[in-house]
Amino acid sequence: MTDDAFKNDLLDVDPLMMDVLLDHYKHPHNFGELEGANIVYEEGNPSCGDQLKIMAKTKDGVIEDIKFSGKGCIISQAAASILTDLIKGEKLERVRDLTKDEMLENIGIPIGPMRLKCALLALKVLKAGVYGQAAWPGEEEE
């Protein structure tokens, strides 16, 4: 078992993509508390202990600023960093339109079934905060 074999095997991820993800994990964008936020929502995934709080400031239906805080695995935390980048400056309707598939595409690595909730936690928390969706993204019809 060589190190190279391990790296190629690693999460089935291109090492370059892994570096991007690691960078989001270690230096998350939009991380911290947001003073004066009018949307604040927090939820965890009890099975793994991940915790995520999303805070947003909106004006005239536009997300002017957004931050998150929390703790968890590389996928859940990088996903929150990526999502907040994606949604900052967008209209609120964008949150409603954002699908599970688009979220996964933005994460950019293959997500196995056991890690799906890690990948979707941020989007779930955001949707719950913005318009009260209780279901996991992709499970709205179930």
Next chain:
Amino acid sequence: MMEPLPEISALPFDVDRVRRDFAVLEREIHGHRLCYLDNAATSQRPKAVVDAIVQSLTWSNANIHRAIHTLGYEATVAYEEAHKKVARFINAKSWREIVFVRNATEALNLVAGSWGLANLRAGDEVVLTIMEHHSDIVPWQLLAARLGFVIKFIPVTADAVLDVDAAARLITPKTKLVGVVHASNVLGAINPVADLREMARKAGAKFLLDGAQSVPHMAVDVRALDCDFFAASGHKMCGPTGIGFLYAKKELLEAMPPFLSGGDMIATVTTEGSTWNELPWKFEAGTSAVAEGIGLGAAVDYLSTLGMNNLFSYEKELGAYVLEKLRALDYVTLYGHKRGESLAVFSFNVTGAHPHDGANLLDRLGIAVRSGHHCAQPLMNALGMDNTLRASFYFYNTKEEANRLIHALGELRKLFAR
């Protein structure tokens, strides 16, 4: 009265021979030979157990206790015999002290729902340990909310063993039950149950052991332990899922009201009321998990043939090897294993790597470990642990597999340190 089986296996323990009984250990996962280190969650099942279940399902299937026909007779005898095997395995005085349930969780719910409901009231105290699995906490919490008794927890010391001095203060004449996890599913610690039993006895309290983690790995003698209740799951000891057992002293089971009720647990039913079947059937309402019970009997046979003392010695040596290797890694924070005797169960963190990511990466190397809070959140909180990785070994694991784990942790560290 039943006599314990002598330890018949005088043969030296041969791990290579034993591994051949578990087909799954030959399996490749993501291009690597499976290295199964999630035994504290569930063990693998040897061929002998699978064969016994298949035999029951395909050749001797019938409902037990009522059928007059041949298949019914065979199923009834085999299912009762499984109770006898378990009774011998843990040295119960009578096989009627063995109640088959779905798992240790159900066994503990039975104790709370039957004995607890009948015997506890406001003003009483139940003393548990902070090391308990949720299954020995939540049933008592639900009952306490109904009855108004108080639950107290024996804490752990800074080096993560039960604080026996604190236990001596917590266990008082108000205490009606002391519930202790025999071995921790998080730390592997084998708890000082004799000391705690003495405290319980002096206080006049019942003494309950959660043996889900202990009985798969060590010789258990309920008469020597002198516990009132002992709960265990079949699937952690080479048996199938859906079957476990509760041992309780006969006089307790006789006095306790039924837990689940309906078919098979009655002697007579009239519109005015019912009387109860003899032990252990009084506590086994409805059609039993017959094939699973027979599978548990086969698991006990399998373990007895290998010899529990042989298994314990082998795992102890393997555990010491793993411990030394883990301690040598400065980026690994290991919980427990500082003092006292432990099973080969290791909870730890790799600096910089979330346990979920760790378990994911290890899986890619064919190594199955657990990540999370291990259904023991109060213990995790007490020790300031958040989530951990957990590697739990069994008798079919090897030093070579331990080396693979250690190597993989190095790779994990490299990835998250870059």
